[in-house]
Amino acid sequence: MRTFLFVLQLIVAVALTAVVILQPSKGEGLGSIGGGAQMFFRKAKGWELILERATAVLAVLFMGLSVALAAIH
Numbered sequence: 001m002r003t004f005l006f007v008l009q010l011i012v013a014v015a016l017t018a019v020v021i022l023q024p025s026k027g028e029g030l031g032s033i034g035g036g037a038q039m040f041f042r043k044a045k046g047w048e049l050i051l052e053r054a055t056a057v058l059a060v061l062f063m064g065l066s067v068a069l070a071a072i073h
Contacts, residue, residue, distance in 0.1 A: 002072055009065040016058040023051045 002069070005065060005069050005072070009062065009069065012058055012062045012065060016055065016062055019051055019054045019058060023055070024048060
């Protein structure tokens with residue numbers, strides 16, 4: 001059981017890394033501190049929306065697997 005969870009966590013971690021790398025850069029960086037509001041009010045469309053949702057789902061799954069592995073170990 002533990003080995004299966006380790007392998008699953010590895011797969012989720014690689015997928016999460018890939019999804020984060022595929023997301024387009026917002027281009028704001030520290031410039032948003034001075035009032036770059038377009039970063040906060042820009043709507044994600046199409047592919048960006050799918051990547052954002054996939055990031056959230058994979059992050060929650062990764063955290064859940066981490067907790068489960070800590071509880072089992």
